[in-house]
Amino acid sequence: MRTPTHSAPQLAAALRLPTNWLDYTILGIYFVVVLGIGFAARRSVKTSLDFFLSGRSLPAWITGLAFISANLAATEILGMAANSAQYGAYTVHWYWIGAIPAMVFLGLVMMPFYYGSKVRSVPEFLLLRFDKAAHLLSSALFAFAAILIAGVNLYALAIVVEALLGWPQWVAIVVAGFFVLAYITLGGLSSAIYNEVLQFFVILAALIPLSVLGLKKVGGWGGLTDKLTASHGDHFVTAWGGTGIGSANPLGANWLTIVLGLGFVLSFGYWTTNFAEVQRALSAKNLSAAQRTPLIAAYPKIFMVFLVMIPGLVAAVLVPKIGTSGSDLQYNDAIPYLMQELLPNGVLGIAVTGLLAAFMAGMAANISSFNTVFTTDIWAKYVVLGREDAYYVRFGRLITAVGVAASVGTAFLASSFSNIMSYLQTLFSFFNVPMFVVFIVGMFWKRASKKSGFWGLLAGTTAAMVNYFVLYKRDVIGIPTDQGANFVSAIAGFVAGAVVMVIVSLFTAPKPDEELQGLVYGTVSPGMAEPPAAGDDAWYRRPALLGWGAVILAALCYIPFSF
Amino acid sequence: MSEQFEPSESAEAAAERLRRAGYSEADVQREVTELEHKSATAARIFDLRRIIGGLFVVYGVIVTIAGITDSDAEIDKAQGININLWTGLGMLALGVFFLVWLKLRPVAPVTPTLPPEALKEDLPRGE
Secondary structure (H helix, E strand, O other), X not given: OOOOOOOOOOOOHHHOOOOOHHHHHHHHHHHHHHHHHHHHHHOOOOOHHHHHHHHHOEOHHHHHHHHHHHHOOHHHHHHHHHHHXXXXXXXXXXXXXXXXXXXXXXXXXXXXXXXXXXXXXXXHHHHHHOOHHHHHXXXXXXXXXXXXXXXXXXXXXXXXXXXXXXXXXXXXXXXXXXXXXXXXXXXXXXXXXXXXXXXXHHHHHHHHHHHHHHHHHOOHHHHHHHHHHHHHOHHHHOOOOOOOOOOOOOOOOOHHHHHHHHHHHHHHHHHHHOHHHHHHHHOEOOHHHXXXXXXXXXXXXXXXXXXXXXXXXHHHHHOOOOOOOOOOOOHHHHHHHHHHHHOOOOHXXXXXXXXXXXXXXXXXXXXXXXXXXXXXXXXXXXHOOOOOHHHHHHHHHHHHHHHHHHHHHHHHHHHXXXXXHHHHHHHHHHHHHHHHHHHHHHHHOOOOOOOHHXXXXXXXXXXXXXXXXXXXXXXOOOOOOHHHHHHHHXXXXXXXXXXXXXXXXXXXXXXXXXXXOOOOOOXXXXXXXXXXXXXXXXHHHOHHHHHHHHHHHHHHHHHHHOO | OOOOOOOOOOHHHHHHHHHOOOOOHHHHHHHHHHHHHHOOHXXXXXXXXXXXXXXXXXXXXXXXXXXHOXXXXXXXXXXXXXXXXXXXXXXXXXXXXXXXXXXXXXXXXXXXXXXXXXXXHOOOOOO
């Protein structure tokens, strides 16, 4: 069974929300606060490091919540609810195996190298570990992907706002683009991060009441699972049911592709090398805070799945034909549909604000990482070198405007997939997976040569694209769904990248040992030797404890969904 | 990779310019360390807890009042739960939590990495 694809993911027109002045007051207050944060953060920007990396000075709880928020965008909220309505409880894999291990790995293993080497971006690490070719290719790929994804967020925002509030799409795009542009050019990364933390709490205030009322409507968790088992079969409310190799399930993937493709390659690629995420950790005030950034984020991530999965599952009960030709509603409509059905004015305003905030923060995370990579990695290293620091701050502000304009232009590209999430996963498998393989080989294998980085990156990206666009899209190999194909493309990209890196390394000279200090596992850079700040030795701030605690908690969460 | 050289530029100036462009680990370490010393974020950024606390207290009050004045029709829509009231109280509690946290554990004054005259010109207002 192929996933039903719709020509354009327009939300059903019948979803217009009964908003009133109260809801608009709540939304208006939010916009004022967002701009206020931008203006207030402006005075903290003195150097390019302030603008692009908050001066490496933020506390761990702020960077940690921003880390989760940068991911908790439109893609997450609407896309994961859509995934749940379509595939059922398999959605938990995207969280418990598809996020937590990678976040913990980033915090415990990779962060000392990232933060300790004082690099300002993920591509800059590749410059130090490999060479200019790998650096330029990864910077260009990242800048391209960031603009595309910012465009996806903007497009999704426009269609949701049009359906829910009745604003024409261009109005929504202009308003959201303006606010993101304003607060990032004013306050740089600090105002992006502050707004993300604020958005985290608003979105919780929107999703918790929605999930509670949704559950009440279908007779609690027991009523929900009984009804879904009756209508969608036994496997719909389990995590692993029907994932044996060769057996059919709605996801179109077996346990091996879930564990390797999603849990290892896609997830590690996204969480450990996507600069939009890693940038939040690099802005932390010291190594301990940087390590704790993804670990603090891991705990809300474990439980966030319930807040997006429950509305998706409830929608699958209330509208059994959702996403098929038998209903006007598509999978992406799950949350807007429940908002319309269940929320009275007041909480409805909070929910609309939360959605808009999530869209804007998702776009802002990509724009604020794009302007950093474009300025420090491309412009300052290959185009206009060695100018005074203030010049790069001015250029960063200019390129922010260019980036926002470009993402408006790419917004229409998002229209060819019914499920926004698969679109993004597809992109991530093409851009992040090869980055991850280059990182993992480069960080753990001293022998990996300077040249191997570039070729590994190129081979991995090509292999993932060939697998997806040629082998899968032209039906050369039979994979039942887009998601299943993404997992396989990710594995193909990883293997191709790793093999090419090993071959190239064996035929080219290794990098001298003294140039690898602090970049390869087992070495120490001067930045890592800093003594811990006062208070960071408290037991609850120990990274190892936080990290392993999150892994164990995620494993325990699987138990009720496994039998 | 267009490292453009001005024709008039001396060889040493060009070498210096490229040295500063951060191609090696030592360059990056030095450049970022220099910038960290000049950075103003730690000294000048406002405390986010005040903003979260303030916004959620305002939201909490608005939504709680909406809950108190909700009609039966609105409560029926929300499955018989006065969701505005409960959400409003929850948001109010979160806002108060942040303000209390701010009160009890104010940020320790940052050891100024800025020269004193840079700090003097505009101290954070109301902090």
